[in-house]
Amino acid sequence: MNNLSGKVAIVTGGAGGLGGATSRLLAARGAHVVITDVATAAGEALAKEIGGTFVRHDVADPAQWDLVVATALKVTGHIDILVNGAGIEGDFSKGGLATDLAEWRHVMSINLDGTFLGCRAVMPSMLAAGKGAIVNISSIVSFMGTPTALAYGASKAGVEQLSRSLALMGAQNGNKVRCNAIHPGVIRTRMTDNIFASFAAAQGITAAEAEAGLCTTIPLGARGEPQDIANTIAFLVSDEAAYVTGASIRVDGGWSVTSAG
Numbered sequence: 001m002n003n004l005s006g007k008v009a010i011v012t013g014g015a016g017g018l019g020g021a022t023s024r025l026l027a028a029r030g031a032h033v034v035i036t037d038v039a040t041a042a043g044e045a046l047a048k049e050i051g052g053t054f055v056r057h058d059v060a061d062p063a064q065w066d067l068v069v070a071t072a073l074k075v076t077g078h079i080d081i082l083v084n085g086a087g088i089e090g091d092f093s094k095g096g097l098a099t100d101l102a103e104w105r106h107v108m109s110i111n112l113d114g115t116f117l118g119c120r121a122v123m124p125s126m127l128a129a130g131k132g133a134i135v136n137i138s139s140i141v142s143f144m145g146t147p148t149a150l151a152y153g154a155s156k157a158g159v160e161q162l163s164r165s166l167a168l169m170g171a172q173n174g175n176k177v178r179c180n181a182i183h184p185g186v187i188r189t190r191m192t193d194n195i196f197a198s199f200a201a202a203q204g205i206t207a208a209e210a211e212a213g214l215c216t217t218i219p220l221g222a223r224g225e226p227q228d229i230a231n232t233i234a235f236l237v238s239d240e241a242a243y244v245t246g247a248s249i250r251v252d253g254g255w256s257v258t259s260a261g
């Protein structure tokens, strides 16, 4: 299926677990993918593997977005797709009221500022073309209380709300710039490996035991795979999703509809 042929996609955090799977799938469907990340070696290697372009980029830095947009526009003169996938979980040892302001601001700067800056940088060229597709990676925790990760939960709820406003802006004046939020549950990446390790350390159990315990609360019984998220994003950015905007799509194995989720 080459339904993204001729399209240019920017994927931030494109060297990571979810960003990497998404970059690979969008490229396999015909898009030219501009991978951006602070992880240079991994980003360069993946860009080489999929025939894309890598830009070393900190999403929290507004000036660096200019370079990303200029690089993407050089490919064909338009930017069709933006996936805001860069994110951090923050320091779980500083949860609840132990969250200091520096930690709060650090998490917000990447997860929420970075998403805002990306949309602000890319939307003008999409609006000029009258079309485009943005997917912001929020989290299922945007619907939950997260006392051990105050900043992370608030940042992801902010990403969801921002996506709704952008959906309205993108539909003004007859434009078809779509913006959707995706809410992954517990997906197998470095991030959730780290979260299970820190829960395990706090509870005096192994990371495998922490994972097994949590997975009993997920109706589909396991962590999701990065491909599950990539598949959903590939649909949302495709023309098959032409009438989908302002949506919040949960990809969580049913976790958030249980009382434990």
Ligand SMILES: NC(=O)c1ccc[n+]([C@@H]2O[C@H](COP(=O)([O-])OP(=O)(O)OC[C@H]3O[C@@H](n4cnc5c(N)ncnc54)[C@H](O)[C@@H]3O)[C@@H](O)[C@H]2O)c1
Binding pocket: 012, 013, 014, 015, 016, 017, 018, 019, 036, 037, 038, 039, 057, 058, 059, 060, 085, 086, 087, 088, 089, 110, 137, 138, 139, 140, 183, 184, 185, 186, 187, 188, 189, 190, 191, 192
């Ligand atoms: N894995 C999950 O279960 C899960 C669940 C819900 C939401 N998410 C969200 O999905 C996104 C991807 O997470 P992941 O699980 O793939 O984690 P990951 O750590 O594998 O990938 C995150 C990527 O973002 C990059 N990054 C970090 N700070 C950056 C910055 N300032 N500028 C540019 N890039 C930066 C990292 O280098 C890394 O490559 C994150 O926004 C995360 O919050 C993940």
